[in-house]
Amino acid sequence: MYVVALAQPYLGPLSQFLAECHSVRYWENKALPEEIYGNIIVIMFFAFVETNISIICATSVAYTGILMYTYISTTNLWLDFIK
Numbered sequence: 001m002y003v004v005a006l007a008q009p010y011l012g013p014l015s016q017f018l019a020e021c022h023s024v025r026y027w028e029n030k031a032l033p034e035e036i037y038g039n040i041i042v043i044m045f046f047a048f049v050e051t052n053i054s055i056i057c058a059t060s061v062a063y064t065g066i067l068m069y070t071y072i073s074t075t076n077l078w079l080d081f082i083k
Contacts, residue, residue: 013054017047 021043028046
């Protein structure tokens with residue numbers, strides 16, 4: 001259960017992209033002609049790009065959370081020190 005919860009931000013968009021790759025949600029579907037976008041290699045390439053974007057975003061959110069926690073902790077320590 002925990003493995004699924006940890007992997008979902010990274011692998012969830014991949015499965016969603018593969019299931020809905022011909023949806024209007026994805027710009028590639030409208031920007032590229034069907035004979036190019038319908039190729040399995042092109043679909044897998046865009047799925048790889050979508051997965052990389054998801055990994056970058058999830059990592060950025062985790063990094064921002066760590067920075068906020070560190071800032072709050074050091075601010076509290078500093079305020080306790082100067083009292």
